[in-house]
Amino acid sequence: MTASDSGTERRQRLKAKREAALHRPVLTRQISEGFTGRWSRRQWAHASLFATLGVLVAAIVPGFGPSANPQPVHTQRSSLALSLPPLPIARLKGHSGDSWQIVRVERGQTLGSVFENLDLPASTMHRILDESGDKALLTRLKPGTELAFDLPANGELRTFRYDRDESQRVELSIAGDKITEKVIVRPTEKRTVVISGKVGKSLFHSARKLGLSGSNINTLTDEIFKYDIDFNEDVAASDRFSVVVEQTWREGELIKSGPVLAATFTTGGKLHTGFRFERNGKAEYFTGDGRPLKKSFIRMPIPYARLTSGFGARRHPVLGRMRMHKGVDYAARTGTPIMAAGDARVKSAGWMGGYGNAVVLDHGRGYTTLYGHMSRIGKIKAGQRIAQGTVIGYVGSTGMSTGPHLHYEFRVNGAHRNPLSITMPPPEPLSGVALAQFRAQTSVALARIQQVENIIYADAGEASPATAKVKKPAKNKA
Incomplete structure (x- = not known):
């Protein structure tokens, strides 16, 4: 064999190897053929990627760690006995x-x-x-x-x-x-305090925050100032109130608030006052000059009702002929409570012919009221004395009636009057000894209100409304 033949064979073998290398995977071909003694950036990136993946797998999967079959490690453990705190002697002996x-x-x-x-x-x-x-x-x-x-x-x-x-x-x-x-x-202590503030966003929340009980607030809105102030429409955030109450304290804790002894409420620049006083053994609220705040009669003895028939001549819905309607009718659901229009003695309570179940109240001084067509009568009986607002029965449709409603009549010395237009009789004011006692009582309460309000509103440069607006009552000439 000549040297030329051996060279030819060598070239053919190299060619065959190159062709075989061309059929390898791309990465292998790049590494084998592209390696020139120094790695390229691409090769370094690939190597770093595979190394990182390997480390992560080894960290996550215990089987890929450096020791696939680790030998159990026996660690020496020791325990320490701790004594529990002893039970109190009182508990051991059952004291x-x-x-x-x-x-x-x-x-x-x-x-x-x-x-x-x-x-x-x-x-x-x-x-x-x-x-x-x-x-x-x-x-x-x-x-x-x-x-x-x-x-x-x-x-x-x-x-x-x-x-x-x-x-x-x-x-x-x-x-x-x-x-x-x-x-x-356990000794208790009585304290007479004055709670004063502004209405703010809500009278109830403001008064509760200052320490007034829910019952005290209801007394303000539903009893003392009920007839003079519309608390839904008339009251603004800047309006003021002051209340005198007696509180009971025990061991530094407020345990009870007594009734409102006195109160002032300023709304729209007008001052309203109310003072608690017992007349004939019954507590009432009076103005500064001794006139009762509670009116003698409630104009509408049934809440949430609508007037369906007025006073005067009309065609009777049952009889079908013109007839004098001696009262007014208020439509309401069956079972709606009916209240006594004023303090009274029950004259009669029972069935009254065309009136159905009815109640007649005697208010004194010749004034009586009648309530007809009740579904049932309340827990009252003839001769009983009841207070204004007492539930005397419930709306119904008994007697000559075409639907549930209250028929309400107002009589003066037996004569029927229109309850919607008649001038209601004013309540009797205090007089004589009762008025003198009332003045002595209210002067102390009013002075305390003035003192507190002067302190509260001094920084605002505002005069106390109680000081500026309350007039001293005229001396009793009786």
Whole structure:
């Protein structure tokens, strides 16, 4: 073989290898053919990518770690005994007072349900009721009443505690078949305070924030100023109010607010006042000169009703002929409550022919009112004295009626008058000794209101409305 032949064969083998290399995967071909002793940027990028993927896989999957079959590592463990804190001696010996549980009664809860929730036997409760002198109090629990139970480690009731009244707390200690009562006196303090502020966005929220109770606020809106102020339309955010109330405090806690003793309300630049005073044993509210704030009669004795027939001649809807209509008719749903137009004595209550179920009230001084076509009469009877606003019956369609409504008549000395246009008689003002007592009482309350308002509004440069607007009542000449 010549040298030329051997060279030819070598070239053919190299050619065959190149052709085989051309059929390899692209990455392999690039690495094998493109490698010139130094890696290109592309090759470094590919190598970094594969290295990163490898590290991630090894970190996530334990089997890819450096030790595929790791040998168990035996670590030496030691334990340390810690002593628990000792129980109090009182608890070990079962002394009372070691574990009081306080329960506040929720609406609808009874003493029996409270005992059941604490897994206490009903027999224990009945023993307490039999031994206690407050059985009526404990069987008629009010929402918010606080009860306390001393339950030692064994779970048996040792002491039961409750408040008999504002100043007396009762503890009943149970030891076997014996129950011992202990009364703890808790002193209370009465404070007469003045609460003053502005209406703001809401009279109710502003007054509650200042400390007035919901009952006090209702007295302002539904009793004292009901006849003179429309609280839906007339009141602005800048209007002011001041209220004098008596509060009961115990151990630094306000536990009760008494009735409103005096109040002022300034709206639209006009000052309204109201003072509480007892006349003939009944509390009422009067203006500064001793005139009752409550009107003698409510113009409309039924709420949320519409007038369907006025006073005067009309064609009777049942008889079909012209006839004098001696009252006014208010249409309302059956069962709507009907109120007494004023303080009165019940003259009659029962069936009255064409009036159906009806009530007649005698208000004195020759004034009477009649309420007809009731579905049923309220819890009243002839001869009974009732207050203005008392529910005397419910709307119906009894007697000569074509639908549910109230027929209301107003009479003066037996003569029928139009209740919508008649001038209602003014209530009787205070006089004589009662007026003198009222003045002495109101002067103190008004002075306190003026003092508080002068302090509150001094920074604003505003004069106290109570000081600026209230006129001193004229001296009684009687």
